[in-house]
Amino acid sequence: MTSTFPVYIIxxxxxxLFILIAALISNAIKFEGGANPKDPAKRxxxxxxxxxxxxxANLLFGLFIYYFxxxxxxxxxxxxxxxxxxxxxxxVVYILVGFILSKMFKNGKLGNWF
Amino acid sequence: MxxxxxxxxxxxxxxxxxxxxxTHLCAIGMFDNQEIELLTLDTDQLNGNKTKTENLIERYxxxxxxxxxxxxxxxxxxxxxxxxxxLHRFWTEYSGSARANYRSLSKLAEGTPEKQEAxxxxxxxxxxxxxxxxxxLAHGYRAQTHLGSHLMYHALIESARNLASGKSxxxxxxxxxxxMNKLNDAGKLGARVxxxxxxxxxxxxxxxxxxxxxxxxxxxxxxxxxxxLDFSKTKFGSTLLTEYFTFKKPDAKQMSTKDDSVVxxxxxxxxxxxxxxxxxxxxxxxxxxxxxxYHIGWPIESKKMGDETETNTITGGEKQKNPCHxxxxxxxxxxxxxxxxxxxxxVEKAEYLYKAIEFKDNSFNLSFNDFVGSxxxxxxxxxNRLGAFFSLAHIVLSINGAAFNTDPxxxxxxxxxxxxxxxxxxxxSIPDADCEEINEYLRQFAYTTDGGQQFFPxxxxxxxxxxxxxxxxxxxxxxxxxxxxxQKIDVGELFLDKKNHWPGGGLMSDRFSKxxxxxxxxxxxxxxxxxxxxxxxxxxIYNAITKSQNFIN
Numbered sequence: 001m002t003s004t005f006p007v008y009i010i011x012x013x014x015x016x017l018f019i020l021i022a023a024l025i026s027n028a029i030k031f032e033g034g035a036n037p038k039d040p041a042k043r044x045x046x047x048x049x050x051x052x053x054x055x056x057a058n059l060l061f062g063l064f065i066y067y068f069x070x071x072x073x074x075x076x077x078x079x080x081x082x083x084x085x086x087x088x089x090x091x092v093v094y095i096l097v098g099f100i101l102s103k104m105f106k107n108g109k110l111g112n113w114f
Numbered sequence: 115m116x117x118x119x120x121x122x123x124x125x126x127x128x129x130x131x132x133x134x135x136x137t138h139l140c141a142i143g144m145f146d147n148q149e150i151e152l153l154t155l156d157t158d159q160l161n162g163n164k165t166k167t168e169n170l171i172e173r174y175x176x177x178x179x180x181x182x183x184x185x186x187x188x189x190x191x192x193x194x195x196x197x198x199x200x201l202h203r204f205w206t207e208y209s210g211s212a213r214a215n216y217r218s219l220s221k222l223a224e225g226t227p228e229k230q231e232a233x234x235x236x237x238x239x240x241x242x243x244x245x246x247x248x249x250x251l252a253h254g255y256r257a258q259t260h261l262g263s264h265l266m267y268h269a270l271i272e273s274a275r276n277l278a279s280g281k282s283x284x285x286x287x288x289x290x291x292x293x294m295n296k297l298n299d300a301g302k303l304g305a306r307v308x309x310x311x312x313x314x315x316x317x318x319x320x321x322x323x324x325x326x327x328x329x330x331x332x333x334x335x336x337x338x339x340x341x342x343l344d345f346s347k348t349k350f351g352s353t354l355l356t357e358y359f360t361f362k363k364p365d366a367k368q369m370s371t372k373d374d375s376v377v378x379x380x381x382x383x384x385x386x387x388x389x390x391x392x393x394x395x396x397x398x399x400x401x402x403x404x405x406x407x408y409h410i411g412w413p414i415e416s417k418k419m420g421d422e423t424e425t426n427t428i429t430g431g432e433k434q435k436n437p438c439h440x441x442x443x444x445x446x447x448x449x450x451x452x453x454x455x456x457x458x459x460x461v462e463k464a465e466y467l468y469k470a471i472e473f474k475d476n477s478f479n480l481s482f483n484d485f486v487g488s489x490x491x492x493x494x495x496x497x498n499r500l501g502a503f504f505s506l507a508h509i510v511l512s513i514n515g516a517a518f519n520t521d522p523x524x525x526x527x528x529x530x531x532x533x534x535x536x537x538x539x540x541x542x543s544i545p546d547a548d549c550e551e552i553n554e555y556l557r558q559f560a561y562t563t564d565g566g567q568q569f570f571p572x573x574x575x576x577x578x579x580x581x582x583x584x585x586x587x588x589x590x591x592x593x594x595x596x597x598x599x600x601q602k603i604d605v606g607e608l609f610l611d612k613k614n615h616w617p618g619g620g621l622m623s624d625r626f627s628k629x630x631x632x633x634x635x636x637x638x639x640x641x642x643x644x645x646x647x648x649x650x651x652x653x654x655i656y657n658a659i660t661k662s663q664n665f666i667n
Contacts, residue, residue: 028622031532031630033513035523040535106537107634 007066007079011058011086015093018054022047022098026109040112047098047113054094055087062086118349119300120145120453121293121307123153123325126254126317128355130154130163131438132310135446137170137199138559138573142503143656144450144486144496145197147189147643152201153293157254157266157317159205163436170558171201177551180646190643192660193653194503202293204286206269208251216247216261255316257386262320270328274335291336298333298341301348308449309352313390314383318355323393326350326403349459351406351452353445354394354466357383358412359436387411394466401463408448409468412441438576440480447485454492477584485587497587498665501614504574504588505605505659507560512600513626516553518566522546525553529633529655536634541651548648561595569595585610605629606662616662625662633658 026043062083070076102113124133133152140150152171156164178187178195190196213219222233241247246258255262273287297305309325311318330343394400394407448467458465472479482500483493509529511517516525523531526549530541560572571579578586578593586593592608594600606616606625619628638644638653 030623030627033509033528033532033626035515035521035525035528035531037528037532037535108536108631111537112535 007062007082007086008089010061011089012093014054014058014061015090015097018050018057018090018094019097019101022050022113023101023110025050026112029109031109043109043112051091051094051098055091058090059083059087118304118306119296120148120150121153121297121300121305122150122449122453123155123307123309124167125155125309125311125321125325126315126319127156127158127161127163127436128315128442129309129311129318130156130161130167131436131442132353132355132445132449134163134167134170134438134573135442135577136310136449137167137174139446139450140197140199141174141195141555141559142499143192143194143196144499145453146191147196149189149198149200151293151296152199153290154201154203155205155266155317155321157206157208157251161254168201168203170555171199173551173555173558174199175201177548177555178649180648183646183649187649188643188645190649190653191641193638193642193644193649193656194506195652202289204270204273204290204293206251206266207284207286214250214252216241216251216265219251219265222247255320257314257316257319257382259316259320259386259390262316263324266317266321267324267328270332271335274332278336278338290332294329294332294336297329297348298337298343301343303347305348306453307348307350308452309350310445310449311352312355312357313394314355314357314386319386319390322352323397323400327399345403349405350403351408351449352404353448354391354407354409355441355445356387356391356409356411358439358441404464405459405461406452406465406467408445408451409466410441410444410448412439413473437579438573440478440577440580443577444485450486478581479585480581480587481585482587494665497609497614498660498663500587501609501663502656502659504560504592505608505663506655507556507574508592508600508603508605508608509626510553510556511560511562512603513605517557517562517600518597522550525549525556530651532630533633536630538634541647541654544648544651563597566597569597571595609663614663614665629658629662632662636661 025046029039029042029046031037032039062079067076067079067083070079098113101110103111105111122133122136124130124136133154139145154164154168158164174195175186178198179185180187186198186200187195189198207213208219211218216237217223220233220237222237223230225233237243237247241258241261246261249256249258251265255265270290273284273290276282276284277287277291297307307326307329309322311322313319313322326343326345330345334342391409400407469484471484481493482497486492486496510525514525514528515521518524527546530544530549533539534542556572558572559574561575562570562572564570575593575595582593583590587610588608589610591599592603594603604625606618606629609615616625617628618625619631633655636654636657638650638657642653642656644650644653
């Protein structure tokens with residue numbers, strides 16, 4: 001029977017990985033001039049797009065790596081619950097870390113997330 | 115910088131354009147910690163150049179004024195618009211038939227027959243009876259300096275007498291008195307007065323020789339003999355600006371009327387200049403009253419001014435709005451030298467200064483040092499400040515779009531929007547109208563367009579066009595007039611020297627984005643003496659550009 005512990009670790013790692021991707025994309029978006037610069041909106045959009053993708057990616061990872069290969073139906077039922085909770089953790093951790101980073105670097109590009 | 119109180123006077127059309135250039139030097143920040151008294155002096159109250167310059171100075175003052183501070187702001191350091199400018203205006207009153215020409219103004223037809231005859235004889239001895247005594251003075255002295263010097267001195271003395279007696283006091287007399295009171299007070303400790311005007315035209319050429327003496331006599335009359343100007347403490351300097359432009363020659367039809375019996379003919383300007391230089395070289399009053407005179411000229415063919423389609427030669431009035439020329443900028447730089455130098459005042463007679471610049475392959479090549487010298491790193495300071503203001507102009511006008519539209523969110527406001535989006539909200543309280551004042555100043559300084567269709571050069575572009583295709587401090591691409599190129603301009607590459615190019619920012623960034631990062635990082639500093647939100651905002655932008663240009667502040 002597979003332990004559900006790695007599923008939660010992977011959920012946190014996925015959140016951090018997606019935060020890293022969001023930060024890289026945000027930094028790659030140049031500051032624009034003009035009366036209505038679009039760059040803050042682009043950074044915010046990418047943050048939320050990755051925020052949605054992160055739990056989905058975690059869910060798919062859990063399903064393909066742990067759920068489908070598992071033969072035991074009891075373990076399967078436990079895994080699906082854990083993967084679901086893990087995806088929720090991914091989303092919550094992503095938002096939480098994103099919020100903290102945004103406030104830490106509020107004057108920089110990451111500050112546009114919130 | 116000098117401890118003396120500073121005074122600058124613009125006289126006549128050319129003097130006004132030199133004063134315009136001087137105002138731009140103040141805007142770029144060349145006169146830190148200074149409160150400068152400006153006087154516009156003209157015979158032609160409606161002169162287009164005069165109106166343009168006065169409007170520019172008034173706009174400068176509105177930019178510096180905040181609700182919480184004094185009118186015209188306060189002197190600052192190491193920032194844009196650092197000097198405080200106080201504008202005073204004096205114009206001679208030649209309206210109405212009793213004052214319209216020399217004959218009526220001098221009351222030649224009044225008094226006993228003997229007195230009339232004596233006045234007529236002495237007038238006819240110096241001034242041509244049918245032309246010089248008859249032409250309308252409202253458009254200036256029309257290159258008749260022998261008449262002009264006499265009348266300008268008379269106008270200033272008349273003003274002093276009116277003020278002393280309290281009779282017939284006009285608004286311009288009151289403005290002049292404020293200026294003269296400040297000069298009198300400052301003169302007891304130390305003052306410097308720089309006079310702008312040409313020596314080849316009318317009003318400026320007439321006034322420069324008599325101004326120090328007229329001011330001295332004004333103060334003596336106004337104080338009832340209790341006070342006077344000491345020329346060892348109140349130091350006068352001026353330019354000897356010889357001819358650099360020509361205009362349409364007047365035809366016989368235009369000169370057939372009494373009002374226009376004398377019209378300045380630019381073909382005589384070289385002759386006027388030559389005669390004037392001889393006068394300035396030999397005249398004892400000039401030698402004793404001035405400390406330094408800067409000889410500035412234009413060694414190649416003079417540029418044609420004015421509209422070829424005009425029927426008549428423009429003698430003055432609101433139509434006289436000539437484009438700006440590099441000699442005027444050099445005059446402003448001469449004023450910078452005079453007002454900031456620490457030596458050269460302990461002289462018995464005026465010192466005449468000049469310098470040469472490179473003329474190669476049929477064009478001039480000008481570096482920053484050619485304008486202000488290299489002493490005390492003046493050239494570097496000038497490069498920093500002019501470069502910063504020029505960069506600001508390109509950002510506001512092209513990148514932030516103020517040259518292409520009138521959207522209140524464009525131009526300077528876009529800086530505030532940007533900082534607000536980066537959670538730096540302290541400038542949000544600056545009204546849109548104040549931002550628009552700065553936008554408009556920058557349009558006059560650099561350029562504008564009519565909705566992105568046609569390009570209109572401002573002061574710096576006009577100045578540069580007089581030496582193009584020669585090099586003019588910055589990269590020639592910095593002066594593009596192509597609207598598509600302007601919209602994509604790289605403001606980090608204005609300088610010829612690569613060490614002053616803004617940092618690139620790597621693969622995933624560009625110079626402008628990197629500049630915004632710098633803008634977010636820097637703040638105004640206490641040493642800049644900026645008090646109001648608007649002053650702090652300007653200092654903040656100045657610091658960001660200076661840091662990007664790699665100048666050590």
